Amino acid sequence: MTSFKPLDTALLYHRCDPQEFGFETTAELPQLTETIGQQRASDAVEFGISIERQGYNLFVMGPAGAGRHALVQQFLERKAASGRAALDWAYVNNFAQPHKPLALALPAGRGQQLKNDMQQLIEELRLAIASAFESDEYRSRIGQIDAEFNEHQEKALGELGQEAAGGNIGLLRTPSGFSFAPLKAGEVIGPEDYAKLPQAEREQLEQTMSQLQAKLEKVFLQVRQWRRERRDKIRDLNRGVTLSAVGQLMEEIKARYADLPRVADYLKAVQQDVIENADDFHKGQESVPGPFGMPAAEPSFRRYAVNVIVGRGRPNDSSVVFEDHPTYQNLVGRVEHIAQFGTLVTDFGLIKPGALHRANGGYLMLDVYKLLTQPFAWEGLKRALSTREIRIESLGQMYSLVSTESLEPEPIPLDLKVVLFGERLHYYLLYAWDPDFRKLFKVAADFEDHFPRTAQTHGLYARLVATIVRRDGLHAFERAAVARVIEHGARRVGDAKKLSANLRDLVDLLGEADFWARRAGRQQVGADDVQRAIDAQLHRADRLRAQVNEAILRGTLMIDTDGGKVGQVNGLSVFELGNYAFAEPTRITATARLGEGQVIDVQREVELGGSIHSKGVMILSSFLAARFSTHRPHSLSASLVFEQTYGTVEGDSASTGELCALMSSLAELPIRQSLAVTGSINQLGQVQAIGAVNEKIEGFFDICSARGLTGSQGVIIPASNVDNLMLRGDVVQAVRDAKFSIYAIESIDQAIELLTGVAAGERDVAGNWPETSVNGRVARRLRELAELRLKFAAGGKRRQPLAPKRGHERKA
Amino acid sequence: MIGLEPAMLDAAALAAAARLAQSVGAELAALFVEDINLLRWASLPFAQEIGAASAARRPVAAADIERALRVQAEQLKRALAQGVQHLELQWTFEVARGQGLRVLLEYAGTSDIVVLAGSAGRFTWQPALEALLKSAFSFELAAPGCVAAALGSGPEAMRVLSAAHTLAQASDAELVLLIFGEAAREGGIAEQAAAWLRERGAAARIALMPDHEPRQIAELIERERVQALFWPGGDHELRNLEIAALASVISCPLMVVK
Known part of the structure; x- marks a missing residue:
């Protein structure tokens, strides 16, 4: 038998010597602004964000807790702040086709301004138009038109009445029209008296009345024509009065948006609609009861409202959006409905934006697992990225599940980068099974689980600890504590020559060590506090191990x-x-x-x-x-x-x-x-x-x-x-x-x-x-x-x- | 009392009558008059009417007209009931048959004021009955406008002034006094009226009309946009026929004060 020697203790544990650090506590260390050990992923993210070509969206993969979100968000916000200004987007009524609302793009900050301007315009129009229609001038001109119309009628009927009176015949107003009747001493002759009249006289009367009736018919036909003329004159008068009332106000607002042709066209359409519906403005205060005695809404001015779906407070507002709940509707937006008398109704004012709208012109971050587990969300996102436009369609419409008429909002051009976060498995599955994926997500940023353990990374890790300590308001860590944290980082990845890239675990450990230090009344976190935090973590998770050990020791x-x-x-x-x-x-x-x-x-x-x-x-x-x-x-x-x-x-x-x-x-x-x-x-x-x-x-x-x-x-x-x-x-x-x-x-x-x-x-x-x-x-x-x-x-x-x-x- | 006759329905007259009755806490007595001449005409063998809207000729029987009048009376009664229910106004509704104004003045017996619709322009197109009644019960005199009181030398003059003042105040309208006949030449009644109004913190414009021809009065009413004309109804001042003649030329309600 060969004698085989056991390993030396030096090989069993690779210490991090606190003496290698030139600081006493982390309070002395500067902030860490770079990433540790993620250079490949970092380069990929920067490339993916910088390249302005279609399909260069990012898939960021790697272990959870590796700081993927923080790193990418940091890149994106830096890029968004220096990039082009994102636009405001608003939906407005399409007066020609109300079921197809128009989308207006405005420079950042001017969407809300247009909304306010339109609100003020409508208020002013209500006052101006109402005043114009209550003016003496208008009443006088209406009176003239009515008088002219009445004169025509009076004259025609009066002449006919006089002609009839010459033959002892009276013109009567009946419940639903007019007629002629023979008179005697100003009274209509009764049937008995009429029967007593000589035959020739009766025939003469009836013949005369028949002729008069024929003339009356002609008068009434003529009255119809006069009535049409009167209506046309009143309409022209109303248009003229409205135009004079709105002209100045409309010119002012049009001048304000002259640099935006689409908005200018919209304002022209508003002016035309106001003129055609002037009644709504000067009769707007009259309350007309609705069905079943319910009070009806006032004449609606909603059609002149501006639905700002994306409004940025300032021109450089960040357009980096993280959608935590990426349902189909939360992504592409939706058209809501309100119930009115048991019926669901909608209009452009009920269009709600999705994350794609909010991130348009910027960046949208999504968790791929959540995205894939939401019905139709993945398909909706791909469609938007492929067509480069956001088309709001309800799922019912898309799959012809409902046939009721709804809105077809004008699609909005889409220009953004999507960053998906997921595990490597998701990336490779999508790459293998979804042909669209590889066309739309051409940049993969793969985050490391761990990085090499060297003297240099020890120093960077110490600065990372200092940065987290400062950010989270923890007590400063002594250098021995930092060394113990680093050793634990190596143990976490089961490799004496590597350090864990899992920032979430690190943040947890630091927070818990701080807790034990505070509980012990210390102002700085020591190695013992870190060890206690590690032991406590193990102890909390140790139930099953203890049971198995006990079973072995008892011989079970x-x-x-x-x-x-x-x-x-x-x-x-x-x-x-x-x-x-x-x-x-x-x-x-x-x-x-x-x-x-x-x-x-x-x-x-x-x-x-x-x-x-x-x-x-x-x-x-x-x-x-x-x-x-x-x-x-x-x-x-x-x-x-x-x-x-x-x-x-x-x-x-x-x-x-x-x-x-x-x-x-x-x-x-x-x-x-x-x-x-x-x-x-x-x-x-x-x-x-x-x-x-x-x-x-x-x-x-x-x-x-x-x-x-x-x-x-x-x-x-x-x-x-x-x-x-x-x-x-x-x-x-x-x-x-x-x-x-x-x-x-x-x-x-x-x-x-x-x-x-x-x-x-x-x-x-x-x-x-x-x-x-x-x-x-x-x-x-x-x-x-x-x-x-x-x-x-x-x-x-x-x-x-x-x-x-x-x-x-x-x-x- | 307000006279309601299908051919003479007038929203302004209804409004003025109701407003006045409410202002003084009086009862509003409505009388629907079925015109006897219309019924006689409908009994003639050749009776035909020409539709005002359709211009079409159609034969008419007496039963048709009676039925139509019954329906109109019922509609009016219902509309009145609905219109006055929130006014705490006592009211009655009766139907009488006869010659319009004559029957009204006969029924007026104990009424203080009889309201007649001015019938100038009676041949003009009128809105449908329901719409007409709705506008009447808005109880607002068309603005701008005024209330006119015709004051003669008779004993009713101060009652006319009082009634007109009441309606003018209730409607926030200007009051115009038409001093006519002998009173216009003597001048005393104008001073008396002005003093009476002063006591009540009110005032009025005064128009002197020594020759009170109906046509002249009608022109003044148009000019001044008079919304209601109060007229003395004493027998010795103006006969019923004179009231009828005046009502036929003016365009505003005629409030005959007895």
């Missing part, structure tokens, strides 16, 4: 930490619980027997094993066959089990342990239960890196520590994981005191030697393994199984063995 979960067992090894399993992970030892057992070369992964057989775990088992099976059965049938049947696991096992980090258990079973050599092993294996027998190495070591250490450290206990890890070690202080101390050991290995032979205490053995020149070595024992056992298999294949007859004689295995 069977884990041996001393002695030796054939075919049994301590593996290490990691439990991921949100942002907290811990590890516990797991008993792995292996049994071997005659078979046809398959290694049964019991976890997979019962569908409790993940695909990566199955892959690991297949690899170790292949390794065994390749190493020991190149010239004879691999006649092994083996079973591997994660004992007392009741959930899915995933990952290949146990494959080294599983192979060791299997070799132990074949070699019939006991494995030291005082050791646990982790590492994945390849077909060549090399041990490869695994994740969560710190948690795994600490998991086994905690069990051993609780039972009492003997000095023989330890954990075997892949050598390629040494750089990941950032172990807890108590583990490091136990190693320093020679009470616990960490072994870093590179091959399966090193692992099996450590575990069995027996040399793995090396092939000699003839290709044979030393007989007493682990490999030699395994090879002998497999050969025996192969021979046994041949016996059974020959139906019990003894045949010449296929296996070469000992010492000639490699040659056969």
Whole structure:
């Protein structure tokens, strides 16, 4: 057996020496204005924001809490402040087609001004027009028109009446018209008296009345014509009066917006409409009851209102918008309705803007997950970006679900950049499955999870801590506290040479350390406060780990930490619980027997094993066959089990342990239960890196520590994981005191030697393994199984063995 | 009392009568007159009417006219009831048959003031009945305008002045006094009226009309935009026929004070 030395304590924890800092507390440090370790993402964001071409929208991906939003927002606001001024947008009535409201673009700040100007104009028009129509001049001219009309009527009817009176016939007004009747002494002759008149006189009267009636008919036809003329004259008069009343006011407002042709056209249309509807202005105060006795609304002047959907207070107002709830309607806007007498009605004044409107001319930030989970929102956004216009359509209209008439607001030209925030998975899925995505989001900014840990980044990290401390009003951090924060940043990413880029976790840690410092009455945050914050975080999340530990210590979960067992090894399993992970030892057992070369992964057989775990088992099976059965049938049947696991096992980090258990079973050599092993294996027998190495070591250490450290206990890890070690202080101390050991290995032979205490053995020149070595024992056992298999294949007859004689295995 | 006759319906007369009755706390007696001449005409075998709006000729039977008058009376009564309900005004409604003005003056018996519609322009187009009544019960005299009181030398002069003053005050209208006949030549009544008004903090313009021809009065009414003319109704001053003649030429309501 080779003597294999445990790792030196210097390799178990990579300290950040407070002495490397030239400050006492973070109060002395300047603000950090740059980003740390996100240069690639930062360059991508700057490029995506700067390039003015269609489709160059951004997808910002990376881990949550990496400061993506803050960084991008900072870029965007800087760019928006120096970029072109965004426009105001307003919807106004389309007098020609009221169901198609017009969109007006105005320089920033002038939308609200137009709205105010129109409100004031309408107020002034109401007064001016009402005054004009109440003037003596108007009344006089109306009186003249009426008098002329009445004179015509009076004259025509009067002449007819006189003509009738000459023949003793009277003109009568009946309930619904006029008629003629014979008179006697000013009274209408009754039917009896009329019957007494001579026949000739009656005939004469009737003939005269018939002629008069014919003339009356002509008079009435003529009256119709006069009435039309009167109406036309009054209309012309009203127009003239209105025009004189509104002319000056309209000219003033038109002059104010002469530089905006669309607005000027709109104002012309307003003037025309006012003239045509002057009655609304001078009869506006009359209250006309509505249906069912309800008071009706005054004549509506809403049609002259200006619905400013995007109004910027100042010309340089920022147009960086983050829409937190990106529903379809919140993105593209909507047309609202109000209920009137049981009916839903709408007009241009009920058009509400969406985030695209507010961000138009600037930048819109969206969370892609929220966007994709809102029905039609993604499609709506893509349509707007593709067509470069915002068209407000209700979903009902779009999918012909409702047939009632609604508004079709004029589309507004769209000119903005969209920044989507999401995880990498979202980006790659969209890229793979949505052809539009790659056309519309051509720039990907990929934020790092971590960045290199160097003396330079230590300094920048300290300034980052200082910046957060200052921003959040925390107590200043002592340099030792900063060093502890940096060490924890390395531990968070499980890498002694990296630092976590997760700013959210950092902000939380700083805030909690500040809390403990304040509670202790300190004016500065020390390393102890940081440690207490870390311990408290772990303690809060520690319930499940404590339960599993208790189960192991009580023997409910069977884990041996001393002695030796054939075919049994301590593996290490990691439990991921949100942002907290811990590890516990797991008993792995292996049994071997005659078979046809398959290694049964019991976890997979019962569908409790993940695909990566199955892959690991297949690899170790292949390794065994390749190493020991190149010239004879691999006649092994083996079973591997994660004992007392009741959930899915995933990952290949146990494959080294599983192979060791299997070799132990074949070699019939006991494995030291005082050791646990982790590492994945390849077909060549090399041990490869695994994740969560710190948690795994600490998991086994905690069990051993609780039972009492003997000095023989330890954990075997892949050598390629040494750089990941950032172990807890108590583990490091136990190693320093020679009470616990960490072994870093590179091959399966090193692992099996450590575990069995027996040399793995090396092939000699003839290709044979030393007989007493682990490999030699395994090879002998497999050969025996192969021979046994041949016996059974020959139906019990003894045949010449296929296996070469000992010492000639490699040659056969 | 207000006389309501289909051919003579007048919003201004209704408004003036109601306003006056409300101002003095008097009862408004409405009399709907079914014109006997109309019924006689409808009984003639050749009776035909020509629609005012359609200009179409159609035969008419007496039953048609009676039915039409009943409907009009019912509409008027309903409209009156609706119009006065918020005025706390006592009112009655009666239907009589006969010759319009004559029947009205006969029924007027104990009434203090009889209101007649001025019928100048009676052939002109009128709004539909309902609209007409609605405008009447807005109880606002058309502005600007004034109330005129015709004062003669008879004993009713001060009652005429009092009634006219009441309506002018209620309507916030100017008061014009028409001093006619002998009174215009003697001048005493004008001074008496002015003093009476002064006592009440009021004043009036005065127009002297020694020759009170109806046509002359009608012209003054047009000129001054008179909204209601109060006229003495004593038998010895003007006969009923004279009132009828005056009513036929003026365009404002004639308020005959008895």
